[in-house]
Amino acid sequence: MKRLVAILFVFLILNELSSFAQELITYPAPASVIYTLHNDDYTVKVRKPGGQWQDLFEYNVKVDMDKPQDASMVYFDHSGPVEVAVRKNNGGVQSVNVRPTSYGISTRLQGNTVFFTLAKPSKVSVEFNGDKLHNLHVFGNPIETSKPDPKDPNVIYFGPGVHEPKDLPGDSFTIPSGKTVYIAGGAVVKAKLVCDKVNKVKIMGRGILLQPQRGVEVRHSSNVSIEGIIIVNPKHYTVYGGQSDNLSIRNIKSFSVNGWSDGIDLMSCSDVTIDDVFMRNSDDCIAIYGHRWDFYGDVRNYKVTNSILWADIAHPINIGLHGNTEKDGEVIENLSFKNIDILEQDEDDPDYQGCMAITAGDLNLVRNISFEDIRVDDFQEGQLFNLRVVYNEKYNTGPGRGIENIKFKNISYNGSNLNPSLIKGLDERHSVKGISFEGLTINGEEVANNVANKYMMIGPFVKDVTLDNKSIVVTHEQGSKKANLNSN
Structure with a gap:
């Protein structure tokens, strides 16, 4: 009898667990x-x-x-x-x-x-x-497992319904240190959230930030996490980060349609985790820079994983354009991008193409970057990658210092609108070196060394480019506007 009761107890427990698993x-x-x-x-x-x-x-x-x-x-x-x-x-x-x-x-x-x-x-x-x-x-x-208590004095709680600041509708809510902001499912907040010179802030939930000036601003702050919310059509960036560290951005979803409405733009930020995000933006989905405006400092230690990027224009990933030319320049280093699906790039201007773009300007030295398990669906117009040291007179006050040690592993593209990718230095002192490819696949076929030039143009001032541990011959020649994806 005791054995039967024990079996029934276990059955009930397993049934409860199964019900929870199907919530x-x-x-x-x-x-x-x-x-x-x-x-x-x-x-x-x-x-x-x-x-x-x-x-x-x-x-x-x-x-x-x-x-x-x-x-x-x-x-x-x-x-x-x-x-x-x-x-x-x-x-x-x-x-x-x-x-x-x-x-x-x-x-x-x-x-x-x-x-x-x-x-x-x-x-x-x-x-x-x-x-x-x-x-x-x-x-x-996923099901939320740690909802905060609305009665907790350290919780700023937005329940189901519409919320906007009382003094200036559509402007902002400023978040103090140590607070948790919770935006419940079914809530719509018509404002941006500002974290300025704060520490230990959490922004979480399932609700929506609707048409703010920006989604979330993180300025001169540390230990800020943003998780779960949806940002719909901000006028500017979705997440705007400047000179901050220990940032965590997880499971956010974003749409933008205005000029300069990038997704996640981080200037002089370090120790950053971006995981499980969906970014559909009419400008760069993820942009990582050095100095800009009142933000200064090197950039290092990023992990970007398990995400979906959709650039209706510009780049899904853009690194390195802005920096500090007042002194010796800044370093952008130790960035990792892994397990990412890119669903679109539509960019007419060749200077701003590249699903994975490193454009080093303003005395930036960009080094030790890895891209692994990146899958690119067919796009309207663009390049798979674009690595250049530049002096862009529209945005820069000086050239980039260089690009070093960039690794691409298990990168695939399926489609017919691929422009040849570009690797190019600026001059002997501002060069690109140490670029490796392993497992580059186009339309299901792995690219062999002897046909690599069909898919990429390697310009001057570039050293040590390898595909599957074999050197690629430098061509210095511009390929056709569209890569011939059907030829042998």
Whole structure:
């Protein structure tokens, strides 16, 4: 009898754990924004496998500065698999694609409704008939495990509903040291959050910062974490960091459509973790610089992992343009980018192409950078990588010092719009050296050393470029505008 009771007890415990593993949480939109923020292009529902369907609120988000378009976004929390149903409400359906392609998500189309399963919390783009400008962004978050107590005096709590500063709507909330800012699911905050000369601040939750001047400013601060929130169409940067250290940015989602509306821009910041972010921006998604404005100092020790970057214009990743020419220059070093999906680059100006761009200017020395397991879907126009020492008269007051020791490992591109990548120094004293490639793959085929020049142009003042441990011959010749991806 005791044995039977023990077995039943274990069964009940396992059943409870299984129920928790299948948890699903949805968030209604505030009543006051239902008519102003809704996009009715799609009807989206989610459920636990075999459970009841739950309707989601489809938010409107603006994308693509070239010609701003209305796309859609939904969000929810879950653990364990969740089934998603998306009905296209306008026009017929010829095809549907769920990206990133690397996720390998299979779909079932029934009329104008597509069904698919997210095996774990994921961020995906659902695209009908190849349309990437009016697509649906689906954000499945992990279940929150450490919600703060709203009654805690060190917690600034924004519950479900709309919030904006009383004195100047749309301006800012200033966050003191030691505070936790919690933006609950179903909350919309119409303001930027400012961390200026503070320490030990947490910004977290599932809610939305809507159309602020900037999303979050971190200036001259330390030990600031930003996690879980969504930033929709700021007028300027999503996260603006200056001369700060020990920053953690996790699971944020961003859309921007204005000029200079970069995603995460960090000037003279060090010891930074960026993980599991989704950045769709009409300028650089992630930009890392030295000195700019009132921020000074070297840059080092970044880990950027497990993220999705979508640059409607400019670069998904941009490093090194701005720095300090007042003295001896600054160093940008020890940056790691790993397990990243790049879904778009659309940049007409060759000076600003490159999904992975290092453009060293303003006496910056950029060194010890690694890119590993980076998957690039087909884009409209751009380059896979661009490494240059420059003196850009529009932005610089001096040339960069150099680029050294850059490693690319397991980089892949699938598509047909690839311009040849570029590696180029400025002169003998401002050169590029020590660039290695391992496992570079184009359309499923690994690039061999003897055809590497088909995909990249190596300009003057470049030394020691290798592919799979073999030297690549320096060409000094400009390739064709489009790489010939079909030739042998």
